Amino acid sequence: MSGVRRVTWRALRARGRDLTRLCGWSLVEALPALLSGYLVARAVDEGFLAGRLLTGLAWLGALAVAVLVGAAATGRAYRSLGAVVEPFRDELAGRVVHAALREATRAGGRPDSAALARLTHQVEIVRDTFGGLLMVTRGFLFAAGAALLGLFALAPVVAALAAAPLVVGLAVFVTALPAMVGHQRAYVRAGEQLGQSAAAALTGHRDVLACGAQARVVADVEVRVSAQAHAERTVARMAAVRSLSLGIGGWLPLVVLLLAAPWLVERGLSAGDVLGALIYVATGLQPALHTLVQGFGGGGLRYAVTLENILRTCPTPDDHRPPAPAVRAPSPGRSTGPAGPVPAVRIRGLTFRYGLLARPVLEDFSLTLADGDHLAVVGPSGAGKSTLAALMAGLVPPQAGTVHLAGAAVAGAEPEVLARMRVLVPQEAYVFTGSLADNLRYLRPDADDATLEAGLDALGARALATRLGGLAAPVAPALLSAGERQLIAAVRAWLAAAPLTILDEATCHLDPALESTVEGAFAQRAGTLVVIAHRISSAIRAPRVLVLDGDKPVVGTHEQLLARSATYRLLVGCWDDVPVPPGAAPAGRV
Template sequence: MKGTPGAAVGKETGALRRVAREGRPFLRARRRVLLRLTGWSLVESAQTFVGGLAVARALDDGFLSDAPATGLLWLALAAVALIPALFATRGVFRELAELVEPLRDGLVRRAVARSLHTGSAAPAATARAVSQVTHQSEIARDGWAGLVLAARGFAFTAVGALAGLATLSPLLLAVVLPPLLLGAGLFLATLIPMGARQRVCLDLDEEYTAHAGQAAGALRDIAAAGAYGPMTERAATLTARQTRAARSLARWSAARLVALATAERLPPLLLPAAAPWLMRSGVTTGALVGAFTYLTVSLAPALNALLTAVGTVGGRLVVVLDRFTDGTTTADAATTADAATTGPAAKAPAERGTLPTGTTPRPRLPNAPRAELRAVSFAYGPHARPVLDRLDLVLRPGDRLAVVGPSGSGKSTLASVLAGVVAPTRGEVRWLGRPTADSDPTAVRTLLPQQPYVHTGTLRENLRYLRPDATAAEVAAAVTAVGLDALVARLGGLDAPLCPQHLSRGECQLVALARAHVATAPLLILDEATSHLDPAAEARAENALAARAETLVVIAHRLSSAGRARRVLVMDGTRTDLGTPAELLHRSALFRELSGHWGGIPERVADGRASHPDGTEARVGGT
């Protein structure tokens, strides 16, 4: 079960193997950086070796032998050895940047490329992508830097210190090495359990982020459905699970202190205790003080830094890096992600669903329904009141449906369910006669939200964002169709630089509408995508897209959209009514009320003279 330590232990073992396997090519590609880092580290280790040895010789050959000048010369040598070490530290950090920054950049590009390639807008997938690009990539960057510094520091400090101890007396190693090895062994025994707990914490963090994102994006529908209780209960449950996981992680951290104390604190205590035996065996006073210097000044701090980094940062690093492994290696993350973010995969639709380059739509029958809702219900929790209740709807080629209703009535929820962004609680959504799970959403539907995406670049690049192979004629036709000519003239042409911050909200919506005109899937859903346009511009854009798309669904911002539609779905919570505008004016009190509040609908619709299908292919349930 996800989110439990038992399941996470097995994952942690496999993650260690996967990360190690994928990390080898990354390091091989940076052999020169590693060699330069090794060279600077050897300079540092020389200072460690000289430091303890100089203290020992200053005592034995100098101060304890009535030769203070000799003692001072040895101490001066230890001080001089610090100078190249300072330059070496500067070189270490310069080479460290060459190891750390490419890893973070590659991981960010990989997460972005994966998100664009899949085009998934499910809350969990969106939360995962956001967490990886922001929080998790920074964890990987900082963790990798800390681990490299700690591992390098301990390795070369240990080389210098152990070489110095062996030079002073091999017997010193017999006292120092056993507790060091014992503490390291105890520490290694905690790695897998600690990593498992850290994996649980990250799983729960992503789960809570997904829940919070879903709640934030559905506040209006939660209020309409009275789902405060279930949403709060779910948040409390996730918080409690996070608390338990954090406490379990803290207990293992406390157990790790025993290993740290054994490796770091025990050798300096054993050395004075073994001093009589060592001195009887020929170890000098200076050698003992030099050994103590190696332990306290060099070896113990380096060991503490290593064990702390591996135990905390290292465990989180393995968990995070494993989340980025989806068939491509860490070593080629940069090149793979670069190719993905500049190739066709990068052109996956920001508006959730138009046809990317190279995607061939499935063959479909001319009269097959473009979308169907079969007894669809949706609620934001098992005990929440449903927002949709047993709704049946069929949308055929040429259909133009407007969805109207008061704020909070579930219109945007219906758009999300129809577009496959959220799954219904009950019932089934079908596209082109197939279940949504068996269909490619990018080839079937486009959902334009109220807040459009416009990126820095040229206007032409924005319009061809969803279809890079669109011809100049297609782009020009879209500009004319939706009324973008004025913006093109103001900017100085399609290839003039465009800054989103310099556009009004209405102009941003026009750009998104023209983009949808360039590359329109069979089913086009506008979720108040014209809310910042004036009525004339809105009518022009809707008519242009209705002529372009096979089926158009408009979450209406103004009732005039209902007047242009062939059918209208009136939503008032779970109470719904479907019919032509003329029919609804006669039988729906809510539709007549909305017509009065929103400024009415055209007279030709009110008197029933508008052309429309008879609507017999659809039925609305849950009334």
């Protein structure tokens, strides 16, 4: 719960001016609670019991004015409350969205099915209960404080008689709070687990029907439903503790004052003083305690547990957690280590399979690429080319092995660090609505127009830019062809400062001439290029070619692979035996 206290205190401290304004209006709002018993006592003693009707009515009129002033202050207090609560709600919404995107984009991450529930339900619970707790707390402090001051003004002994049961009732409530928080935590987590279980069942309902697993899935969901119902019943039973503390602190003072009334009159208190004391307790202390107990016993528990759940599932770097080991992104250009140049890509013992019992797509795979290398990856469909690209880019974690880019481990690297280490252009290019310049600057926001123009010229995209109307022209993705979208994405990647570029069939919709221009521009650019090739011409242009054929990967030059790899000859369309060129080194196994 320390995180809940820290975040709450930080939210209040950040809006100290609005909170001070709220307290000021709350002080004015408490004016009726401060004056009610005293004015009624004066109206009774100096007015009605003394036979002076107008005097009694005048005292009651003063009370009516105080009530009107307090009502006006209540409206101002709620306006100040919004200035404190709404920014806090926005911060939590941003935290949830950031955490969901972070989880979905990290290596091995997946979309969080509970993120929507946190954003639309749990954040709103925290927002509403946070505002309610502020109003409850300031109401109790000012209303109860005003009532106790009024009682003390009437007679200190009356204040003592009323305060003693109030303190006991508060002690009972505070003692039971930890247990209430535990039960409320179990209730929230049971609801979240039920939502995840139901979402999984609904998403996979076709597979469930196909496998005949309806009974098992229903039983699993039923367990979650029963757990959630049990947790809700337990939370409901805790209402008895709230009622006990309210009875002790709210109703017992009335009983004590009524029983002590004769003794108080004997000590010199007037009938008006006794009536005023009862009014202070009935209209000040009791409602304030009731609001506090119900507010913290209901909304307070929901606030603490729900906010704790959000902080647990949506951590941010400023949560004062132990810092993770830093992963430095390599800078463009050749890097060196103690033993010489550090490879741009170093893969060792990589193994990956889709499913525990599936055949490995890659098994004990190793590869080294020096800075400035140009590698084409070819192979039949399903051989693992795109899988290798995803593993190299850190989008998918391997079951075994390591991937290092310029000496930095891909595993555990933050998404923003990975973005500086490599740029991956997939087959389905993403172009967003906006200007052409905005699309091109997506990976390099500081690029000026001259740099963008140079990128367009280098990749042969000048004609496309002219047709669209220039850099400032709006881009409608639905009106672009697949090839035009690929060309824009290629220019965007070429402008990026990442030292490694991976083109995963990123030019398949371009004509062969334009594809050659694009790959040539990347090959001449500083850095390392890996091309997942869909045309064999990409392999012919590359100095080195990696063949994935479902067996043992083979790497070599075009000529070497023609001589040594039957799979490569099939891809090229050459069925005759090809002699090894004199002096050529044989293709190597990876």
